[in-house]
Amino acid sequence: MTLKTPEKSTRRYGKAEGTDYQSPEVWSKVTGKAVYGIDHAMPGMLHGKILRSPYPHARIKKVDTTAAEALPGVRAVLTGTELESKPFGIAVEDELPLAVDKVRYIGDEVAAVAAVDLQTAERAIKAIKVEYEELPAVYDPAEALQEGAPQLHDNFPGNVAWERELERGSSSAAFAGADVVVEESFTIPAIHPAYLEPISCIAVDDPYTGITLHTALQSPDAVRKIVAGALNYPLSKVHVNGPVMGGGFGGRVYGNLKVYILSAMLAIKSGRPVKIQLTREEEFTAGRPMIAAAIKMKMAVKSDGTILGREADIITDNGAYSGQAPWVSKTLSERNDSVYRIPGIKTRVRLAYTNKIPTGQYRAYGNQVANFATESLIDMAAKKLGLDPLEMRLKNCVREGDITVHGLQVGKCGLSECLQAAAREIGWDHKKAGHGYGLSVAIHANGSLVFDKNFRGASALARLELDGRITLFTGEQDYGQGTHGAFAQIAAKALDVRPAQITVESKETKTAPFSTGALAMRQTTVGGKAIQLAAEDLREKIFKAAAELTGEPVTMKNSVLNTMSGRTLELGEIAYHYHNNTSGLNLTGEGKFVPEESDYDESGYGNISVAYSFAAHAVELELDKTTGAITVNRLVAAHDSGRIVNHLTARGQVYGGVAQGIGMSCFEGCLFDEGRMANATLADYKIPTALDLPEIDPLFIEIEDPVGPYGSKGLGEIVMVPVIGAVANAAADAAGVRITDLPLTAEKIYQAMAGWECEQ
């Protein structure tokens, strides 16, 4: 694997460590000291287990917990009937903590127990007798939407969880005036984030401070709000303390709400801390994979390659309950439209309830799902028109100053440069004969402003400690992506100190500022900007305190303050001065990044993010024509994420995101058999290993964007997006036929080349 260090990346954040700064935060992980959620335990803790439905769709006639409650060591048993809960949810309130009238998927939560050990809890679960009456089930989302299909929720008639029809610009005219129309149907299976550490939670109920959830989350503040609602607790009586997080990839934004709510309810009922930890099988059968999608898409193109319009009819598979699926469906159905200059679009998207695992989200929020369709069509159009796919993309891709079809205002934009760099680096102009080459592009938002009309941005605190060190308080979570190291660098730059002088705190909602969460690629741009502002505010306060102490104006260099008359002061002296004068307070800078109101309307048209990142990936692969197997040899990932704060972690993000993109392209997908997940183990659900990966070459086109801290933008989600389209296009290039349902297995390619019908 070649590590490219781009020419422009010489700017240093902080001192000495430069843009390859290694935060000591990772040391606890590499030394094995880190306490992850699954390693965590508390004195007096009980173990919780959940009884799950064995049926995809059934009426609950009776739940008898007598035998379970009589088991020695059982401390609490919960059933849906006794809870009298009101429905909760993320985008739509369609879930109860435990099923009451009926179950809707194999894995649906029916009862929960807490016992003194796991074995007793498991025995208790088995001792609960449930009488079911089986109901007809529906598994295919298209079927679910048809008249007469079994209905999952009374208040969602026709199994429509969410739908949207949207037309912007003149789509019909576009197709009328097109030289070429390309059209295809694509299917993408549900993809599980497959984080290394299964979700776990220890809930502690204290009569004074309330419920504390010890669980690792990307968005603790979002979760505590939902949990407080489900428990009917005041918000300030629900806290989240985050142990170290063993991966998230979007799957831990909301994690598994049932786990948190049920562990809290069991803790309240038993009066003891309760830990629920999902098994890997539970993760696969009752976790929250990204929605599967069927995308029918067509594109109208002029003979010179100019895109005139695109239409899509999309059905996404919600599973039994909604989670974030409506929001993911929305992003999936529109984000890709903004990477090109498309005058008109027309989209219908329907999210259908089925009797399968409920769904959630995954790194890139569906943008990578649509990338498969859009980028395939671009290559199909180019092929039909005899154009170079690179040229066709360069002709259409958005540029600084553009307002896209959905109203996104394109600021600093290095998309064309990314395309050229990726193509140049992969050897687009001197392709190796017999190898397949593919390109793909992406745009992704840096923090969406549309989640909560009243809230946007981020805040942070920067506190000067008595020993002259600095502590940053942020609600932004570092779950391995390196945010906190970058924050230390940003604050170090603002304060002119070394990043190693800075500690970042974010683990407890009780003391961290509120944060929207580690999602929507907002952390560096939005959270990092708040850090910069907090550090700058602290710097001003330090100057003020120093001037007050010395009676002179001061300057600061390398952590040392200098007065006009040549006196030097350490930061610790300023801290003590302030501490003594305030009887114990710390000098603390406040950072408030409050983005301006954007002008998006009710239909979602408008500038829904503070900034946008761009990427172009180029893939070179080989195809074994005797088996249909593809071997991706090399992937060049060219990214405009503005100025890169830390090249070490940025490269890490690219490697990880590309790996997951390769997984989704070539290997992954939840398989179902009559509603039961058929590959519910990591032996059967194949995520790529290092040996499955190509040489990955990250290239950073560092165009400073003034919005984020020191010109930087987000990278974490967009890294995954173009992989899908680029691999699909390279495979089609090599095979001469195009596979339209993921993953691109050898069987499918072989059969397609042989002219057989693909098995779905």
Add this chain to the structure above:
Amino acid sequence: MTLKTPEKSTRRYGKAEGTDYQSPEVWSKVTGKAVYGIDHAMPGMLHGKILRSPYPHARIKKVDTTAAEALPGVRAVLTGTELESKPFGIAVEDELPLAVDKVRYIGDEVAAVAAVDLQTAERAIKAIKVEYEELPAVYDPAEALQEGAPQLHDNFPGNVAWERELERGSSSAAFAGADVVVEESFTIPAIHPAYLEPISCIAVDDPYTGITLHTALQSPDAVRKIVAGALNYPLSKVHVNGPVMGGGFGGRVYGNLKVYILSAMLAIKSGRPVKIQLTREEEFTAGRPMIAAAIKMKMAVKSDGTILGREADIITDNGAYSGQAPWVSKTLSERNDSVYRIPGIKTRVRLAYTNKIPTGQYRAYGNQVANFATESLIDMAAKKLGLDPLEMRLKNCVREGDITVHGLQVGKCGLSECLQAAAREIGWDHKKAGHGYGLSVAIHANGSLVFDKNFRGASALARLELDGRITLFTGEQDYGQGTHGAFAQIAAKALDVRPAQITVESKETKTAPFSTGALAMRQTTVGGKAIQLAAEDLREKIFKAAAELTGEPVTMKNSVLNTMSGRTLELGEIAYHYHNNTSGLNLTGEGKFVPEESDYDESGYGNISVAYSFAAHAVELELDKTTGAITVNRLVAAHDSGRIVNHLTARGQVYGGVAQGIGMSCFEGCLFDEGRMANATLADYKIPTALDLPEIDPLFIEIEDPVGPYGSKGLGEIVMVPVIGAVANAAADAAGVRITDLPLTAEKIYQAMAGWECEQ
């Protein structure tokens, strides 16, 4: 037990709950949910044990840890030689984490181990071979001060840990012009705080955030500073998280520093969390009891009872290491002088090293030790002059506006009222024949300003939560005395909300404001004032935010804001408004109580506290002349602690403090046999049970003092002080002879009545 509710105590703090507000903070204790330090555990935690010296004084020739290190399950072994530590200490730096050249008491820390379980740790301790060369030892402090006594520390020649000679006013003239001089020698043994929960600590070393000590302390900030120094860590890399505290009584101000330092060092060496928990025997043999004292005191009095002067020669017993003993010796030697108008004093006090358990402090910091001497002398003088002890006290006791012999400026002062009330209530004017009656008075500071010349006062934060509740952040610890409930009441009053709407947070030094600690009876007066100021600041900020939101001036009543035009707003609305406008920050009030500089000089003369509390106790007891046993029937405790914030907890403080005073008067004391504590169990070290206690009648003389919050002052330490003198005087009254060495056992009284020499 009669619970008196004084007439004046009708003012209500907050709404509804009044001055008997019960904070829900105690519910976790009464429901058994509270996790005390000894209950606390962490995943992967090792157990630490300390190898202690079996000799009172010996040279360490060799420490061989080979066998211990070879034991399976042993993860770390530490010896003094390997540590290369510099000495640490509280008042004097005379301790090392582990002994290096020699041991100085039976229990001295020689080596420490961490192992996977307690049994292995204990085996490892036994497997360490230490070669000692015994040295001559000295146990009696007076002997220790004599020429030729065995020397404990090279850098403290003559075994003098600390000494002071002080003369204020003209003492010689006083004695020259006296009508009567009374003189006596008193001895008081070392008293162990005997908190219910032995000290424990779990230390966790994280490569990023540093060392976190999970241990319950009265002054976490003081301890982390010393631990950081001993570990050579930056201060901001040492944190204390406080579990629930099972009692402290002064003994947990600094707790047991060796436990914290050694658990941290073992955690660093092993790379795992390490818990050290003292056994009760270790508490008694290596804990930190209050210094024993021998007080030779004389008093010069005019024939009308006016005190002219008092001289004292005091020797206090430091044990092997100093702890706070120099400071306790200082308070012991002077605080009592300020309860009366004494024109001149002369004091010599010497703190002597002996080969016994190192000493610390106990509720009232030695003030109660001296009370025994001073108040005995008052009664002796009154008897000699044929005066009523009540009249003699009333004639001499300090009053508002006085400046005492040590420069204390007496503000609001209800001492005379306390005396009259206590005497009236006990039936001073119609004593029961054959019963013994005694009086005693006390003054105690409300936060000493002399610990750190640069720091005084306290600070606090009051944060408005999104649900309209309020969280107070304070460094002041509630270890059962009810401080946090009182803080909620104070803030509730300032904000016009109910106390139950308020949660007080203080457990983590990482987020709590710095605090001097739960000591020197400073919490209500100093810490509470900071709470009041924080709440008032928050109130102003709420008004400002509300005016900004509504465009109108607002008023607040019962948690609801009202505008001029009749609009009402909940506090939560204001919180959200601020939250949204600052991208996630909370509206937070800052309270800084910065007491004015006082004018105390190098000799300690001056006004060393922001306020003073006063007390007078009256005792009625019966003496069984056939055995010498006394039965204290009733104790009336009259207190001027200003306005009482919470009568429920104030009465609790009186009951507890009086119980401990009864214990010290009648039962308690560390006994030594050649340096070995002879009563090192709770079976042998007799603390009083409920059956040993008299009827206790608290009386509060509520004279508002403008310094503290809403006129209130401290109570927690002074409650213990007058008990000793009052019981001693009542016993002397009943027996006709006076016992001058504590405790007042039946044997001593019987022997004294029989004219025998008391055994010491």
